Amino acid sequence: MKKILIVGGGSSGWMTAIYLNRYFNQNRSNFEITVLESDDIGILGVGEATVHSIRFFFAAMGLDERELIEETNATYKTGIMFKNWMKPENGQTHEYFHPFEPNDQTDRFDVSTHWMLGERFQSERYDEGVCASSHLIKSHLSPKSKNSRPYSGLVPYGYHIDAVLMARxxxxxxxxxxxxxxVDTVTKVKTEKGSVTAVFTDSKMLEADIFIDCTGFKGLLIDQLQAENWESFEDVLPCNRAVAIQVGYTEQTDIKPYTLATALDYGWAWEIDLANRRGTGYVYDGSLLSKEDAERELRAHIGEASKGCTAKHLEMKIGCRKQFWIGNCIAVGLSGGFIEPLESTGLHIINIGAKLLSTHLSSSDLNNNVRLSYNKAMSGVYQDLKQFIVLHYCLTDRDDNAFWRKAQASVNGCPSLGEKLGVWRSKICEYLDLAGGYTTTFTDENYRYVLYGMGHFPSLSLDVDVAELERTRDAHDKKVAEICHQAVPHKDLISEYRK
Incomplete structure (x- = not known):
């Protein structure tokens, strides 16, 4: 039986371990899987939010959803509310909502075209006109009804989750x-002929056939095998620092079923509501803002609630490996790369990495073609996510400082995105515009929420029956009313889990 040694715990180590064990050893043992982690190395846990596909990971692992939520102080997340990413209009702070919810279906034109032709952008946000999730959060409702089964709801959802508790x-x-x-600490990594042969700790030597590097930004194993193996994205995504503060609740606090991302002077601030506290933080460009000034700006943004709360400062490497799999070593999680946490993709990338690894390890012949296939797929995932995050920045009309002027120009580092934006001035964004990509989490529907939330509308010249538009609108309003009627208040649902 072959041995897999996963070096590093945290989200990446334990997600990978539980997935590979479920895949290979559920009915018959194929691999001996070991996780080596140090008890003195903390888990990064910056964002503590997920995309909705993480539900399918937890479900596939046979985990009880209620137990998961109770043990990790989790809450539900139906999407992200973006604030202040454009200049104020008519004295109002700009905002839009990016839900996980797919668009409504219509008889002839898609719902986006209906919304455009009906000129509804003059009276409502795009998300309000095409999905129910926007209306759920207005009424502080959860994505679940009383009768919702585990891992399913009235609309798609992810979680706000305590990363430390989830790893445990x-x-x-x-x-x-x-x-x-x-539980031990790595002191030395032994390599030979482009592969890892052993890992030494304070007390022992550990050998394996496959080594998985989950040691975070340090990349303790993968860095021993190849120099200059990093592709930085900081030319277009310069937010490489973060300061985080956890604040408490009062009895009057309403626990939000969505993440809040508010643009500040040199980046953006998150608010993520767990069952027992609120996680806040400021992701910023470290070349333009000092740690001290970043903390001051975050505390001013939070207000009185930040008094007496400790701040944690973090340095992040934005980019990914040129090669994730070298020899017999594979980098997963932060060891492999990191996209700033604007769309909560950290756990999603770990999920993809573990799934791909399971299929690529299924043969006894792990030749170079297998490694090339894995590396190509993972590189494609990071490049696709890079493009989607750049989309959020490059559409801004903010020009109040060097950071936001640079954000507008970030599209120049993604030529294919620039081409698409030109096309999307003349037509709606549709599936085939993005087909062939490596990540299916963010499709044309997700792009539309950002494009139209940021005012990047196409110019359409179509003659449409007004009655048809009214039928579409009536059907949407009816659907929203039905979903809101069935939904359980978010705070009530979370309180029930904590009894």
Missing amino acids: FLRRKATEAGVLHI
Whole structure:
């Protein structure tokens, strides 16, 4: 039986361990899987938010959703509210909502075309006219009804989750399922002929056939195998620093079922509501703003609630490996790369990496073609996500300082995106415009929420029946009313889990 050694715990280590163990060892043992982690290295846990596809990971692992939520202080997330990403209009702060919800279907034109032709952009936001999630959050409603089954709801949803507690939860579930666990600190990595042969700790030497590097930005294993193996994205995504502050709740606090991303002077601030506290932070360009000034700006943004709360400063490497799999070593999670947490893609990328790894490890012949396939796929995932995050910045009309002027020009680092934006001035964004990409989490529907939320509308010249437009609108309003009627208040649902 072959051995897999995962070096590093946290979200990446334990998600990878539990997935590979479920895939390879559920009915018959094919691999001995061990996680080696140090008890003195903290988990980064910057964003604590997920995309909706993480539900399918948890469900596939056979995890009980209620138990997961209770043990990780989780809440539900139906999307992200973006504020202040454009200049104020008529004295009002700009905002739009990016939900996980797919667009409504219509008889002839798609719902985006209906919304444009009906000139509804003059009286409502795009998200308000095409999905129910926007209306749920206005009434502080959860994505669930009383009768919703585990991992399903009235609309798609993700979670706000405590990253430290999630890693502990997954560790318990993985070890109960047979994953071996060693607590020790790596002191040396031995390599030979382009592969890792052993890892030394304070007390022992560990050998394996496959080594998985989950050591975060340090890349303790993968960096031993190849120099100059990093592609930086900081030319177009310069936010490489963060300061985080956790604040408490009062009895009057309403626990939001969505993430809040507010643009500040040199980046943006997140607000993520867990069941027991609110996680806040400021992701910013470290070349333009000092740590001290960033903390002051974040505290001013939070207000009185930040008094007496400790700030945690973080440095981030924005980009990805040129090669994720070298020899017998594969980098997963932060060791492989990081896209700033604007769309909460951290756990999503770990999920993709673990799934791809399971299929690529299924043969006894792990030749160079297998490694090339994995590297190509993972590189494509990061490049696709890079483009989507740049979209959020390059559409801004803010020009109040060097950061936002640079943000407008970030599209120049994504030529294919620039071409698409030109096309999308004359037609709606549709599936085939993005087909052939490596990540299916953000499709044409997600692009539309950002494009139209940021005012990048196409100029359409179509003659349409007014009655048809009214029928579409009436059907949408009816659907929204039905969903809102069935939905359980978010705070009530979270309170029930904590009884």
